[in-house]
Amino acid sequence: MDRAEAEVRLLDAAEELFYGRGIQAVGMDQVRAASGVSLKRLYQLYPSKSELLVACLERRDLRWRTRLAEYAESGPGGVERVLAVYDWLYEWFSEPDFRGCAFINSFGELGAVDPAVAVTVRAHKSAFHDYMAGLVAAAGESGQTVGPLVLLAEGAMTAAAISGSPEPARQARQGAAQLLAAR
């Protein structure tokens, strides 16, 4: 197993465990067991739990935004492309192991005590905001709606996590459609 594969296995295992049970509820030895990578190697690649977590979040940020963009840009453009974001949220919320937004969860758990986590979470949310702003601008809509549109998505993530239902995505889509229809 070379360095690249060890990294992948570590990030896969750590991300699933951290996301599924919370960060402080997972010990480094559980990451070792789930990944099959020895503790020694783990600490060579990621010198602390915090750095492992940040690496997980950064990879997740990339994958999440890529998947979202692929979905949105596979359909028609304009306003429908904005609304497709909420359709994608519905699919995400429906995944069996969905447990909310990993960034919101991480920020709530460690944002106050781990500055690196706070920075990473802010970067992710900022990137999402910028992406939505781009879609809205491409649809020729007023930039004033971007804020509420993002809030609908953020609210849907937490509501879906807490209620255990994907339905908030539908409600967010309805709200977004109304906001975009009003002129």
Add this chain to the structure above:
Amino acid sequence: MDRAEAEVRLLDAAEELFYGRGIQAVGMDQVRAASGVSLKRLYQLYPSKSELLVACLERRDLRWRTRLAEYAESGPGGVERVLAVYDWLYEWFSEPDFRGCAFINSFGELGAVDPAVAVTVRAHKSAFHDYMAGLVAAAGESGQTVGPLVLLAEGAMTAAAISGSPEPARQARQGAAQLLAAR
């Protein structure tokens, strides 16, 4: 110091610490030091950290909803009463020690491993949803908007926490006003 005062001091101290730094980042000994209540008494009143946390959340739920209702119902009725919710959020977000919604944070940290926490958080969010539904109905608006209106508020809470700015409350209010104007 009688039992009632010990409870108040414990809940005050624990709530501030848990909310400000995260739950697992705070030890029971810090709660003892901040409250001035001995460890023995603490465990007589709340036999475990989880029960102390749930008691904090339940009291916070009551106080939070009471403060919100007092604010909303101190102004005019109708649609403006719905919008007043977002004005209140702005004031809340502007408090110096604001760190997001304690229920969302607690759920993210412990929802997956502590069922009592999950139940308490769901109850709080459900109560907030019902309260908003009541305001919307009293304003003579369609019940269909309740979902998006709640999502705007939830999204504003997390966005304000992560960005460290109260501005999301303004954006949520704008979005809500548009949703209520559209018919």
Add this chain to the structure above:
DNA sequence: AGTGTCAGAGAACGATCGTTCTCTGCCCTC
């Protein structure tokens, strides 16, 4: 083949946690 290098397994370490126990001193009752 013999030797040096490295990786893995897992013990070890020091810290901290939630929780309980011990000891001491005070207050109330007779």
Add this chain to the structure above:
DNA sequence: GAGGGCAGAGAACGATCGTTCTCTGACACT
């Protein structure tokens, strides 16, 4: 005034955590 129960302070306990160290065995090279 003597004795008993109770509360507070803080040590103690067992578990677990993040992180490091030790030991052993396998592989690479001359």
